Amino acid sequence: MRTTSRHTVRTVQALSVTxxxxxxxxxxxxxxxxxxxxxxxAKIGSGKAKxxxxxxxxxxxxxxxxxxxxxxxxxxxxxxxxxxxxxxASAHDKLTTAIAGGNxxxxxxxxxxxxxxxxxxxxxxxxxASIKSSDFYPGQWDTTKYKDxxxxxxxxxxxxxxxxRTDLTEKAGIKGAPxxxxxxxxxxxxxxxxxxxxxxxxxxxxxxxxxxxxxxxxWLPLVWQQGGDIYDAKTGKFTFDSPEVAKALEYxxxxxxxxxxxxxxxxxxxxxxxxxxxxxxxGPGVGGSLHNDTPKLDGTWKTAPLPYSKQPAGFAGGxxxxxxxxxxxxxxxxxxxxxLTEPANLAAYAKATGNVPPSPxxxxxAKLSNDENMxxxxxxxxxxxxxxxxxxxxxxxxxxDSQLERLSLGKATVAQVQQALQSKATSIGTGR
Amino acid sequence: MxxxxxxxxxxxxxxHEPSTAGPQRSAARRLFAxxxxxxxxxxxxxxxxxAPFLALFLAFMLLPVVWSLLMSLTDTQSADLxxxxxxxxxxxxxxxxxxxxxxxxxxLRNTAVFVVVGLPLTLAAGLAAAVALDRGIRRFRAVFRVGxxxxxxxxxxxxxxxxxxxxxPQAGLVNTVLGWFGIDGPAWLADTRFALPVMILMAVxxxxxTVMIIMLAGLQSVPHSLMEAAELDGAGAWQRFWRVSFPLxxxxxxLTAVTTGIGYLQFFDEPFVMTQGGxxxxxxxxxxxxYDQFGNGNYDVASAAGYVIFVLIVALTVLQFRVLRDKx
Numbered sequence: 001m002r003t004t005s006r007h008t009v010r011t012v013q014a015l016s017v018t019x020x021x022x023x024x025x026x027x028x029x030x031x032x033x034x035x036x037x038x039x040x041x042a043k044i045g046s047g048k049a050k051x052x053x054x055x056x057x058x059x060x061x062x063x064x065x066x067x068x069x070x071x072x073x074x075x076x077x078x079x080x081x082x083x084x085x086x087x088x089a090s091a092h093d094k095l096t097t098a099i100a101g102g103n104x105x106x107x108x109x110x111x112x113x114x115x116x117x118x119x120x121x122x123x124x125x126x127x128x129a130s131i132k133s134s135d136f137y138p139g140q141w142d143t144t145k146y147k148d149x150x151x152x153x154x155x156x157x158x159x160x161x162x163x164x165r166t167d168l169t170e171k172a173g174i175k176g177a178p179x180x181x182x183x184x185x186x187x188x189x190x191x192x193x194x195x196x197x198x199x200x201x202x203x204x205x206x207x208x209x210x211x212x213x214x215x216x217x218x219w220l221p222l223v224w225q226q227g228g229d230i231y232d233a234k235t236g237k238f239t240f241d242s243p244e245v246a247k248a249l250e251y252x253x254x255x256x257x258x259x260x261x262x263x264x265x266x267x268x269x270x271x272x273x274x275x276x277x278x279x280x281x282x283g284p285g286v287g288g289s290l291h292n293d294t295p296k297l298d299g300t301w302k303t304a305p306l307p308y309s310k311q312p313a314g315f316a317g318g319x320x321x322x323x324x325x326x327x328x329x330x331x332x333x334x335x336x337x338x339x340l341t342e343p344a345n346l347a348a349y350a351k352a353t354g355n356v357p358p359s360p361x362x363x364x365x366a367k368l369s370n371d372e373n374m375x376x377x378x379x380x381x382x383x384x385x386x387x388x389x390x391x392x393x394x395x396x397x398x399x400x401d402s403q404l405e406r407l408s409l410g411k412a413t414v415a416q417v418q419q420a421l422q423s424k425a426t427s428i429g430t431g432r
Numbered sequence: 433m434x435x436x437x438x439x440x441x442x443x444x445x446x447x448h449e450p451s452t453a454g455p456q457r458s459a460a461r462r463l464f465a466x467x468x469x470x471x472x473x474x475x476x477x478x479x480x481x482x483a484p485f486l487a488l489f490l491a492f493m494l495l496p497v498v499w500s501l502l503m504s505l506t507d508t509q510s511a512d513l514x515x516x517x518x519x520x521x522x523x524x525x526x527x528x529x530x531x532x533x534x535x536x537x538x539x540l541r542n543t544a545v546f547v548v549v550g551l552p553l554t555l556a557a558g559l560a561a562a563v564a565l566d567r568g569i570r571r572f573r574a575v576f577r578v579g580x581x582x583x584x585x586x587x588x589x590x591x592x593x594x595x596x597x598x599x600x601p602q603a604g605l606v607n608t609v610l611g612w613f614g615i616d617g618p619a620w621l622a623d624t625r626f627a628l629p630v631m632i633l634m635a636v637x638x639x640x641x642t643v644m645i646i647m648l649a650g651l652q653s654v655p656h657s658l659m660e661a662a663e664l665d666g667a668g669a670w671q672r673f674w675r676v677s678f679p680l681x682x683x684x685x686x687l688t689a690v691t692t693g694i695g696y697l698q699f700f701d702e703p704f705v706m707t708q709g710g711x712x713x714x715x716x717x718x719x720x721x722x723y724d725q726f727g728n729g730n731y732d733v734a735s736a737a738g739y740v741i742f743v744l745i746v747a748l749t750v751l752q753f754r755v756l757r758d759k760x
Contacts, residue, residue: 121510262602402710431509
């Protein structure tokens with residue numbers, strides 16, 4: 001038995017040595033003045049792009065992106081763009097694994113809420129200075145940042161607005177859009193709720209409310225609308241214990257607690273289509289789906305900016321383009337990223353896919369404001385904000401989700417939720 | 433009594449001495465020292481043939497397992513994978529942290545409920561189905577066998593999606609049918625009281641087919657002569673089952689208990705597809721907790737959680753062997 005145990009020890013020793021050597025081999029080349037948050041901007045050379053650019057794109061590769069790639073290849077005859085589709089569901093893990101293993105493509109579409117985390121992994125090159133932040137909506141540009149350094153270019157903007165069914169709201173005596181101030185909006189919701197049964201036989205709730213998964217996207221703008229925030233980048237401290245957060249929690253919970261929204265995770269879009277709910281909050285892609293699935297509802301639904309309390313604010317989401325540290329053809333990749341985010345190309349892409357562009361110039365170029373239902377998005381994008389740019393954001397967001405669920409279901413008070421969030425967030429921290 | 437029918441393999445039990453030389457060592461000696469002999473050539477061929485498997489096993493099974501154990505003793509985050517020099521050894525800190533995390537303790541409790549309630553139910557339901565098919569329902573046996581076994585071979589994700597649709601609080605069939613009788617059905621998967629029981633029920637329904645098939649094979653291999661002898665001795669149907677069939681089913685019971693038990697301890701797919709662990713973590717399982725930690729880049733805590741689950745699986749399996757193995 002002794003030999004066996006000595007054997008085991010020796011095996012573990014040998015393995016440890018091998019692993020340490022492997023770690024050392026991959027870890028070298030790190031210097032103090034670069035690394036996450038401290039990188040110097042990448043440089044784009046003059047002249048045309050050359051060589052192959054491998055790009056990952058989430059979801060189905062839309063023809064719009066392929067068309068733009070073709071246009072790029074025509075302008076740069078020596079360059080070839082290869083687009084590899086990656087399903088959204090596995091994209092996060094695939095990207096982190098690729099970064100960790102140093103085995104990335106040249107560039108990729110990155111969900112905005114992943115940017116800080118992956119930049120903190122030392123995955124991306126800093127955005128070249130020739131790409132100007134002033135060309136984009138400030139909230140969208142902020143999604144590319146990690147520790148005050150930008151690591152990407154906004155590509156697809158996403159924010160939520162209120163979708164409402166005019167046929168259902170009119171019966172509650174609401175002319176036009178629901179009120180944009182929070183108190184007035186709450187009154188409107190109550191008026192709509194009162195029509196359930198007689199005037200609106202199918203109506204169950206006046207609004208759809210996100211409780212559980214990703215409900216923080218609903219809630220965080222309520223804090224910003226109060227003029228507060230949940231994280232102070234200057235002091236590096238979380239501020240879940242602030243009065244603004246308390247107010248936002250009260251607002252959020254008041255809707256399900258007054259019976260104006262379901263707490264049982266009813267899917268909002270089908271309920272909206274069936275007339276079971278009269279309003280809900282969603283992003284721009286939904287308009288197209290509503291039109292395709294239920295064309296008979298066209299004209300009965302409209303959009304309006306989010307209601308607010310002190311100042312308007314919304315959530316800036318969507319996707320950015322990033323070039324990896326380990327890119328084999330970084331120069332051509334940046335050239336392609338720059339090309340894709342030129343206003344005309346952003347406009348073409350947004351129009352073809354039903355997304356909204358992250359730049360005001362592209363917005364005008366695409367003449368999106370001609371569409372009545374897009375105006376609310378234009379307004380919302382001007383005031384949309386990015387969540388804190390910290391590597392641990394997803395974990396904090398998960399904690400927010402679960403506390404919002406407790407609050408909505410009456411299992412905790414506002415004060416308890418604040419305390420729980422403050423201590424949980426502080427213990428998770430902001431990453432190394 | 434059972435030794436009459438099942439042979440006890442030689443050398444089993446506490447008297448068995450583990451060989452101190454170690455199998456690899458002697459094999460290696462044979463490989464190098466006896467190169468020219470016929471046996472040596474044979475051994476060499478065996479090693480060459482086994483080499484691809486061994487290489488893959490080492491690279492993709494053993495190394496990750498050891499690596500993950502090492503990782504659970506450090507503070508490795510996803511950000512450290514590119515800058516591994518930042519990683520430091522933290523001993524059992526991650527394990528301490530795990531058990532201080534209410535969410536993990538909650539997840540362990542959910543997993544325990546799933547195993548303690550689900551496992552006996554599955555075994556009992558599978559056995560009952562096997563007995564029914566063996567005796568009672570002769571005519572449509574094939575139909576029932578397929579019917580019970582179908583959920584086993586259907587994709588769990590498809591099943592979960594169908595159940596989710598059936599249980600939808602507003603539009604689902606279950607609540608619609610309850611509505612016909614004037615019952616206002618609960619929100620099922622969105623209700624903390626019902627979500628986990630519903631998942632246990634679903635797991636029992638899904639897994640009883642496996643237990644049924646193995647038990648049925650066991651029942652059908654019971655020698656006819658034994659049954660006849662018991663019948664002649666005046667044993668009723670119940671006695672024949674308990675005294676003759678059931679003891680013979682012991683190995684089948686052990687097999688299904690161990691495999692189903694391991695499956696239930698790794699309970700993941702159902703909550704992953706249907707509830708994401710909610711509402712209020714009421715369906716969060718230990719494996720799902722580990723998965724979430726990996727997703728969040730906390731490789732250290734995730735690895736530690738994985739090893740806690742591993743220890744639980746070993747413990748459950750040892751317990752099952754103690755209880756169910758035939759005794760002389």
